[in-house]
Amino acid sequence: MKDDLMLEAFESRARRRDQRRGFRAAGSMAVVAAGASLLSGCGDDEATAVPTPTPTPTPTPTPTVTDGDILNFALNLEYLEAQFYYFAAFGSGLPTSILGGAGTQGAVTGGRQVAFVDPLIARYAREIAADERAHVEFLRGAIGTTAVAQPAIDIGSSATGAFSSAAQAAGLIAAGQSFDPYASDENFLLGAYIFEDVGVTAYKGASPLITNKTFLEAAAGILAAEAYHAALVRTVLYGKGVETPSLRTSADKISDARDSLDGSADKDQGISPKDGASNIVPTDSDGIAYSRTTGEVLNIVYLTKLAAQKGGFFPNGLNGSLNTSTAQ
Amino acid sequence: MTDDILAIETLERRAKRREERRDFFRTLGAMAAFGSAGYAASSQSAMAQSAPSDGDILNFALNLEYLEANFYSYAVFGTPIDTKYTSGSGSAGTATGGRKVNFTDPVVAQYAKEIAQDEIAHVDFLRKNLGGAVVAQPAIDVGIDPNGAFSSAARAAGLIGGGASFDPYSSDENFLLGAFIFEDVGVTAYKGAAPLITSKTYLEAAAGILAVEAYHAGLVRTSLYRKGIATPSLIDATEAISRARDSLDGSSELDQGIADIGDASNIVPLDANGLAYSRTTGQVLNIAYLTNMATARGGFFPNGVNGTINMSAAN
Numbered sequence: 001m002k003d004d005l006m007l008e009a010f011e012s013r014a015r016r017r018d019q020r021r022g023f024r025a026a027g028s029m030a031v032v033a034a035g036a037s038l039l040s041g042c043g044d045d046e047a048t049a050v051p052t053p054t055p056t057p058t059p060t061p062t063p064t065v066t067d068g069d070i071l072n073f074a075l076n077l078e079y080l081e082a083q084f085y086y087f088a089a090f091g092s093g094l095p096t097s098i099l100g101g102a103g104t105q106g107a108v109t110g111g112r113q114v115a116f117v118d119p120l121i122a123r124y125a126r127e128i129a130a131d132e133r134a135h136v137e138f139l140r141g142a143i144g145t146t147a148v149a150q151p152a153i154d155i156g157s158s159a160t161g162a163f164s165s166a167a168q169a170a171g172l173i174a175a176g177q178s179f180d181p182y183a184s185d186e187n188f189l190l191g192a193y194i195f196e197d198v199g200v201t202a203y204k205g206a207s208p209l210i211t212n213k214t215f216l217e218a219a220a221g222i223l224a225a226e227a228y229h230a231a232l233v234r235t236v237l238y239g240k241g242v243e244t245p246s247l248r249t250s251a252d253k254i255s256d257a258r259d260s261l262d263g264s265a266d267k268d269q270g271i272s273p274k275d276g277a278s279n280i281v282p283t284d285s286d287g288i289a290y291s292r293t294t295g296e297v298l299n300i301v302y303l304t305k306l307a308a309q310k311g312g313f314f315p316n317g318l319n320g321s322l323n324t325s326t327a328q
Numbered sequence: 329m330t331d332d333i334l335a336i337e338t339l340e341r342r343a344k345r346r347e348e349r350r351d352f353f354r355t356l357g358a359m360a361a362f363g364s365a366g367y368a369a370s371s372q373s374a375m376a377q378s379a380p381s382d383g384d385i386l387n388f389a390l391n392l393e394y395l396e397a398n399f400y401s402y403a404v405f406g407t408p409i410d411t412k413y414t415s416g417s418g419s420a421g422t423a424t425g426g427r428k429v430n431f432t433d434p435v436v437a438q439y440a441k442e443i444a445q446d447e448i449a450h451v452d453f454l455r456k457n458l459g460g461a462v463v464a465q466p467a468i469d470v471g472i473d474p475n476g477a478f479s480s481a482a483r484a485a486g487l488i489g490g491g492a493s494f495d496p497y498s499s500d501e502n503f504l505l506g507a508f509i510f511e512d513v514g515v516t517a518y519k520g521a522a523p524l525i526t527s528k529t530y531l532e533a534a535a536g537i538l539a540v541e542a543y544h545a546g547l548v549r550t551s552l553y554r555k556g557i558a559t560p561s562l563i564d565a566t567e568a569i570s571r572a573r574d575s576l577d578g579s580s581e582l583d584q585g586i587a588d589i590g591d592a593s594n595i596v597p598l599d600a601n602g603l604a605y606s607r608t609t610g611q612v613l614n615i616a617y618l619t620n621m622a623t624a625r626g627g628f629f630p631n632g633v634n635g636t637i638n639m640s641a642a643n
Contacts (some may be wrong), residue, residue, distance in 0.1 A: 127592040
């Protein structure tokens, strides 16, 4: 009897995850429409394209991609995360001494210190900021002289900027409105939420492509750190969601928006509970975190379903050879 | 200007604390960035020369998942995992001593149920992938006897005195501390094993389980940290458990509690490079067996784990 109960709970979670996939076929339409308005702003007439049910290709090792290419790809993402948290926590960006390198160095647009109300959120922000900076410095050291420079990064709160576009695509705000992740504890957490799970899927997707075992283990160590960060952010949003239910639904909407950008496979989940269980951990029915290819990761940070080399949080694109999003 | 200084101070304090805590590891100096040579060497010695197969590694992981799944299953459902998940080669045993937690905070109950489902899914997933090579669930002690594993671990950490028992099922807080004992260890185990896995498919799957364990650990640490505002002893307890783990697994610093570092929290246990720690299989078994010696059983696994990787390291 109790076994049955347990089995049922277990199956309901797996079922829920499966259902979310099917659900997307209909549910993502609304998000796609929202995304379409975002894209139409860029004058792109393919924006109305409906996602085709082609299975997303699994990451396959490509001989032309070196470990250095992959680590440089990761470095671009770490620049983005580190700058966001640094500004939020301290009101300033990373020191310029750790921004130079190959490719075109760019500036950070926007970003400011959050006037945190909850002192715990401020401490979390400082912890994550320090971790992300450590990742930047670690990767730069590991890559050596071929490390890429920080590209141009948009972490501002302008109505046409990346955060606002992402929030519009998720339906958190209306078209033309701005989303300011520095305006409140809650907005900061939602801003962080936009990034953290993506980092996990990026490192996981890249893991089988890395040939050097030392780099692989190091990448696994960063993957773990990103997953801890993601859990921190999701747990705090979930906890605050008891008092403020919109935090949970906003997180759910951001996940749906990410999922509408990166192709038809379900690679994302919000945090809202189901059948008495929370959903802090986004996993498939095997209890395993998702993978994203580099192209899928760029779909999200460029905020596009198309094959592009720039956009969203990286107005001039990433530095390095892995810089093109996937056509979905 | 002030903010810049603040930023630097936070970073330096955080890095400094990590440096300080690294003890012996720090003496390896420049090896820090890619100081995995030591890891490779010690893991080899723990495995008696021959490199483990992917099946050996997945079976090792499966033993740990059996332990976690049974702990959470008892806490949430009041029963061990279904016997359909426990067959295989080796010496089959039962998971004993757990019971259902009467959760007070519904959010903690929801977390527990989520993690239970994930850990059972991991057992199922690993079993499916191992096929005929799968090891049986060994005997597992998740009970509250004063001589049992949880009480021994809590005593080693100084949370309870001689003869007392630690009951991870008696309250939300004790449940979270019980979970804390396991979760970070799972992360370091999967990370340590990652470079040993040869199949790219298994590697990516293992990376996916690693991520999930890190999410779980982040969840548990964040919850304890938040509750620690009202109940500071919870934060002290994580530091004590972390020190106990670190005293079992050798001289390297591989663990951290959740006490603040300067003006920043410490939800994520990382080295000075911002990387999670690795443990060899032998070091993981030091903790699971609750011994700093080379043995084939003890602690949470009274008859040892099943499979070829079953010896803790001599530290």
